[in-house]
Amino acid sequence: MPSFHYPVPPVCEITPRHLFMSRRAALLGVGSAVAAGIVGNGVSRAAAPPEAVLARGWPAQQAPTPKKDVLSYNNFYEFGTDKSDPAELSGDFKPRPWSVVVDGLVDNPRTWDIDALIKQFGQQERLYRMRCVEAWSMVVPWLGFELGALLRAAAPKAGARYVAFTSVVRPAEMPGQRGGLFSLKWPYVEGLRLDEALHPLTLLATGVYGEPLPNQSGAPIRLVVPWKYGFKSIKSITRITLTDQQPPTSWNQMAPNEYGFYANVNPMVDHPRWSQASEQIIGEGSLFSAARKPTELFNGYGQQVAGLYKTMDLRKEF
Amino acid sequence: MPPAGQAGRKTSRFSPLMRQVLLYAFGLVPGLLDITQGVLGTLGANPVAVCLHAFGRYAFRFLLLSLAITPVRRFIGVNLILYRRPLGLLAFTYAAAHVFFYVGATRHFEGHILWRDFTSRPFLTFGFLAFLILVVLAATSTKRTIRALGRKWAVVHRFVYAALVLACVHYSLAFKTWHIEPFIYAGMAVVLLGLRVFKKPARQSV
Ligand code: HEM
Numbered sequence: 338m339p340s341f342h343y344p345v346p347p348v349c350e351i352t353p354r355h356l357f358m359s360r361r362a363a364l365l366g367v368g369s370a371v372a373a374g375i376v377g378n379g380v381s382r383a384a385a386p387p388e389a390v391l392a393r394g395w396p397a398q399q400a401p402t403p404k405k406d407v408l409s410y411n412n413f414y415e416f417g418t419d420k421s422d423p424a425e426l427s428g429d430f431k432p433r434p435w436s437v438v439v440d441g442l443v444d445n446p447r448t449w450d451i452d453a454l455i456k457q458f459g460q461q462e463r464l465y466r467m468r469c470v471e472a473w474s475m476v477v478p479w480l481g482f483e484l485g486a487l488l489r490a491a492a493p494k495a496g497a498r499y500v501a502f503t504s505v506v507r508p509a510e511m512p513g514q515r516g517g518l519f520s521l522k523w524p525y526v527e528g529l530r531l532d533e534a535l536h537p538l539t540l541l542a543t544g545v546y547g548e549p550l551p552n553q554s555g556a557p558i559r560l561v562v563p564w565k566y567g568f569k570s571i572k573s574i575t576r577i578t579l580t581d582q583q584p585p586t587s588w589n590q591m592a593p594n595e596y597g598f599y600a601n602v603n604p605m606v607d608h609p610r611w612s613q614a615s616e617q618i619i620g621e622g623s624l625f626s627a628a629r630k631p632t633e634l635f636n637g638y639g640q641q642v643a644g645l646y647k648t649m650d651l652r653k654e655f
Numbered sequence: 656m657p658p659a660g661q662a663g664r665k666t667s668r669f670s671p672l673m674r675q676v677l678l679y680a681f682g683l684v685p686g687l688l689d690i691t692q693g694v695l696g697t698l699g700a701n702p703v704a705v706c707l708h709a710f711g712r713y714a715f716r717f718l719l720l721s722l723a724i725t726p727v728r729r730f731i732g733v734n735l736i737l738y739r740r741p742l743g744l745l746a747f748t749y750a751a752a753h754v755f756f757y758v759g760a761t762r763h764f765e766g767h768i769l770w771r772d773f774t775s776r777p778f779l780t781f782g783f784l785a786f787l788i789l790v791v792l793a794a795t796s797t798k799r800t801i802r803a804l805g806r807k808w809a810v811v812h813r814f815v816y817a818a819l820v821l822a823c824v825h826y827s828l829a830f831k832t833w834h835i836e837p838f839i840y841a842g843m844a845v846v847l848l849g850l851r852v853f854k855k856p857a858r859q860s861v
Binding site: 346405406407408414418420469471472519521538591592595608609610611614617619620622623624625626627629 | 675678690693694698699700701702704759760761765768771772776778806828830831832833834835
């Protein structure tokens with residue numbers, strides 16, 4: 338694929354070298370297609386000494402978050418508002434059979450079966466930082482393919498400017514969708530500008546930790562936009578629609594002054610109820626002292642994505 | 656001292672002070688269990704947040720319980736006044752731990768962040784004011800201060816109503832979406848306060 342020249346920093350910079358090398362050995366051992374993906378690409382850059390890695394400001398705490406924490410602590414309001422609800426209350430959800438409609442301003446609209454989609458576009462591993470708008474963060478090894486690949490296959494028309502995403506409504510399987518006077522409106526919807534959607538970092542994830550996405554993580558397919566707050570990364574996607582207008586997005590509709598359309602990670606723009614200057618590192622620290630680190634603009638992916646926002650006032654368009 | 660399990664059956668064996676101490680000790684159990692689990696690593700991925708939230712709720716509940724003593728005596732005729740002070744102190748203790756989990760465990764006592772928090776985030780301003788009141792009430796709850804303040808003590812301790820109202824607001828604003836629980840608790844608070852406003856005290860109030 339032509340898009341592999343972008344990754345700076347490569348995966349090896351946010352993974353301690355010994356972990357990275359053991360992962361690499363495992364991947365090479367498997368000889369899977371994964372090794373040819375982004376991780377494999379990182380290998381060629383792994384020549385940098387570990388000291389340089391640390392000097393870039395990504396200390397050893399950037400190892401992947403323990404799997405049990407990634408799979409037991411997240412927001413997925415369709416299953417409930419507590420961070421333990423998705424893992425505990427998603428047992429009834431049926432992620433297969435599943436299809437994803439790609440339509441709107443495209444030349445090749447199509448309804449994809451999930452397995453056909455995975456077969457067509459493959460799965461590569463991407464180790465991404467995940468920054469929740471609630472000021473906590475993780476480092477997650479996703480499996481998936483670039484949203485851009487799917488969009489190019491759909492061939493956006495000249496007028497397409499935005500991509501609208503729609504999740505699923507299944508109150509019988511999703512307890513958080515049953516009633517709730519003040520809850521979010523269902524289905525959950527999200528959106529990206531087309532250039533954001535085409536950015537090589539933007540991933541459609543179909544797996545995590547080397548396995549198919551579990552229900553609580555957005556099975557069977559979800560978005561991952563690592564430089565934006567987690568709520569942009571819509572889960573259990575059923576429809577991807579190219580539009581010429583900025584689509585409505587769920588949290589923005591709920592509280593426009595708290596959650597913007599862009600929702601780029603930005604330590605300078607606080608949430609009205611809490612500071613975004615730093616973030617709690619899930620899986621580290623103790624009961625009496627949570628591990629924290631300063632939050633970085635664009636979640637540390639500024640080198641790759643800052644160009645998308647050159648002309649924007651990030652305080653106004655938060 | 657006999658094992659704790661006998662306390663219920665043989666309360667009369669204990670002096671009033673001992674009964675107060677026992678209630679306080681029992682009241683601490685849920686928090687100590689949470690802390691034990693947090694230290695053992697069985698509270699999930701974010702034990703600090705679990706304790707922060709749980710202790711806020713414990714504080715609120717004990718505050719409600721302490722305010723139920725007077726109506727219970729007035730309308731049901733059961734006198735539990737002996738237990739009001741330990742309940743109030745439990746509310747204070749849990750509130751103090753709740754504040755510690757925010758100010759210390761998650762904010763690492765960072766002054767400038769906390770200053771911005773308390774001055775520009777209404778939900779924290781309300782919580783902060785409620786906590787200040789609880790501090791004053793706890794500090795003036797010893798026998799000595801009660802005697803020293805005389806009639807003024809009752810006036811000072813009426814501020815507990817303000818603390819309850821502030822805590823209700825703090826609680827209902829503490830989430831990203833509107834949750835139902837804070838409003839249920841606020842309903843209880845309204846009932847407890849309403850019982851005081853609308854009914855003339857049958858006897859001299861304490
Ligand atoms: C300086 C004082 C206080 C601070 C800094 C503080 C801070 C906080 C914070 C950060 C939260 C979590 C909000 C979130 O996650 O979005 C919270 C929630 C809460 N606080 Fe406080 N608080 C204070 C005083 C109090 C007091 C005095 C009470 C009760 C008497 C109280 C009761 C609660 C309750 C019930 C919750 C919600 C817990 C839940 O159900 O999840 N807080 N507080």
